[in-house]
Amino acid sequence: MEPTNARAAIKLQEQSHRKRATASTTDPIRRACDLGEADDLTSQSVALMTPPEPLHRGLGGEVIPAIEQGLPGLEVALNSPNLLDAEVTIQRTQLADRAGVFEMAIEASESIKAKNSIQRMQAHQLALAHKYSMELMADASKQRDPIIKVKLMNCSARLMDAYSKGALALQRLQQGANQIVQVQHVQVHGQAVIGNVGGRP
Numbered sequence: 001m002e003p004t005n006a007r008a009a010i011k012l013q014e015q016s017h018r019k020r021a022t023a024s025t026t027d028p029i030r031r032a033c034d035l036g037e038a039d040d041l042t043s044q045s046v047a048l049m050t051p052p053e054p055l056h057r058g059l060g061g062e063v064i065p066a067i068e069q070g071l072p073g074l075e076v077a078l079n080s081p082n083l084l085d086a087e088v089t090i091q092r093t094q095l096a097d098r099a100g101v102f103e104m105a106i107e108a109s110e111s112i113k114a115k116n117s118i119q120r121m122q123a124h125q126l127a128l129a130h131k132y133s134m135e136l137m138a139d140a141s142k143q144r145d146p147i148i149k150v151k152l153m154n155c156s157a158r159l160m161d162a163y164s165k166g167a168l169a170l171q172r173l174q175q176g177a178n179q180i181v182q183v184q185h186v187q188v189h190g191q192a193v194i195g196n197v198g199g200r201p
Helices: 005-021 028-049 083-098 102-111 117-142 146-175
Strands: 062-064 184-188 191-195
Touching: 005 028, 083 102, 083 117, 102 117, 117 146
Parallel strands: none
Antiparallel strands: 184 191
């Protein structure tokens, strides 16, 4: 795999941290040199991670790069997106394309107003589960062999179940809190009462 700017920048950042952590504590001159090298490595890392042109948001919360870069879309994960965000988005959109759900994944991400990478990936997975559950069910409808038909329908049903669970997980991610339902069971004059006892109707 060809090295990317983001990968090189991460390695430089690691070297900077290592240099800073192992800087001399007994020799002031040597320590100043070590810290100076660490600062220089950090500066090189920042330079590699900074895009040549400002990145702008597009459909699905992705960022559209300059035409000459020839990239499909760049992610906005930070207020000032850098090339790490760009390369992560490239990988995500390439995976969606290879899975045959590129358009559906981007539209799903746009539809739910995804706010971060996790929500975008969840939207892409939902698009994938929907596509293949429908295709499997379509294939099942054409089968004459009842055994194959049932197997295809079972696979489709599992994907539909995964889709439903994924949609609920995404809803929880977007709400940012879990809904708690409290059920009380008490005896009142010999009769069972179930519900929010003592609360407003």
